Amino acid sequence: MAFESQSLKKETKYSGGGVCGDVYSMAILPKEVELEKEAAHPKFELRLQLPDLSQPLRDLSKKREVGEFLSGALAGAMTKAVLAPLETIRTRMVVGVGSRHICGSFLEVIEKQGWQGLWAGNAVNMLRIIPTQAVEFGTFECIKRAMTSTQEKWKQGESPKVQIGRVTLNFSISWISPVAVAGAAAGVVSTLLCHPLEVLKDRLTVSPEAYPSLSIAISKIYKEGGIAACYSGLSPTLIGMLPYSTCYYFMYEKVKKSYCRAKNKESLNRPEMLLIGALAGFTASTISFPLEVARKRLMVGALKGKCPPHMLAALSEVIQEEGLRGLYRGWGASCLKVMPSSGITWMFYEAWKDILLVQRHNL
Structure with a gap:
């Protein structure tokens, strides 16, 4: 009996161990299933770590060139928002509408169009003027500084020389005005980059019925x-821009320095900037206005079904139809727009430069 009792205890012990083993197996079974599922369908995590651009952007914003570009853009946008009606009237009168x-x-x-018609094309005009003025003023300042620095270096004996036998030729650019060169470059660069927006603006202004939206x-x-249609009238625009832009910047800088x-x-104080800027715009517009008439004729000639082949043909057409006075048709409206526009633009530009450059450097 003792033997049977011990055998029964052993069987009971082993039997209990078996039950515990089954319970343990059931307890770990779900984890094994999860591991098998993860092995069959592995998860991939793709983590992209973008570079920290905050410091480079801060450094970029502190550069003088960036401040000048921003000042030009803000000045142009604020000026056009105020003077859009005068731009509309000027364009209509120049092209003979x-x-x-x-x-x-x-x-x-x-x-015909209500008060909103005075701001016809102003949306694209704002889109045009912001990059145009930014590029124009930024290019002007950069070229002016580069030319002035080069002239100073050449005066100190670093100018290029050419030896031809016993004759030495010294090249000098001291007779060239950095302001005039910078003004011409500013006009050409901004025109090449932003001319399609000028075409759009004129089409929307002159014929809102045919072009109701951008x-x-x-x-x-x-x-x-x-x-090519986006660059219609580019040649006369560039030709007209050279005397206008050169005279515009040259007059402002020279009159400002002489006055000071x-x-x-x-x-200068703000009213003085306004007056000198208006004078610069008046002079530049008067000199280049016949070329402006030809440019507008070429750009919107397609609307009337007759587009002159080139600038000289456009000028000849105006003279035949209206005489020499036709070359200055709309000049009064142009001055009415150009003078306040030029004065306000220079005033805003100098003000924004003081905010973005002078005050920043004093911090």
Whole structure:
């Protein structure tokens, strides 16, 4: 009996161990299944770590060139927002649409399109003026500094020399005005980059019925002539821009320096900037206005079904139709727009430069 009792205890012990083993197996079974599922369907995590650009952007924003570009963009945007109605009237009168008088043209636009018509094309005009003024003022400042620095180096004996036998030729650029060169370069560069926006703006302003929106205008212009149509009138624009831009920047810089020297001042106040800027715009516009008339004729000639083949043909056409006075048709409206625009632009530009450059360097 003792033997049987011990055997029974052993069987009971082994039997209990078996039960515990089954329970343990059931307990770990779900984890094994999860591991098998993960092995069959592995998870991949792709982590992209973008570089920290905050410091490079801060360093970039502190550069003088960036401040000048931003100042030009902000000045242009603020000026165009205020003077959009004058730009509309000026464009209509230059290309010969509607009344020949400023007041009559204003009333005509308001009767047909309401007050909103005075801001026709202003959306694309804002898109045009921001990059245009940024590039123009930024290029002007950069070229002016580069030319001035080069002149100073050449004066110190670093100018290039050419030896021809016993004759030595010294090249000098001291007779060249850095302001004039910088002004010409600013006009050319901004025109090459932003001319398609000028074409769009003129189409939307002159014929809002045919071009009711920006997207329709882009589509129609592209269908008419492809990419080349976006640069219609580029040659006369560049030719007209050279005297205008050169005179515009040259007049402002020279008059400003002469005035400050005469008054023993280091800088101009805001009203003085406004007046000198207006004078610079008036002079530049008067000199280059016939070329402006030809340029506008070429850019919107397709709307009337007759587009002169080149600038000389456009000038000849104007003279035949209206005489020499036709070359200055719309000049009054142009001055009405250009003078305040030029003055306000320079005033805003100098103000933004003080905020973005002078105050920043003093921190």
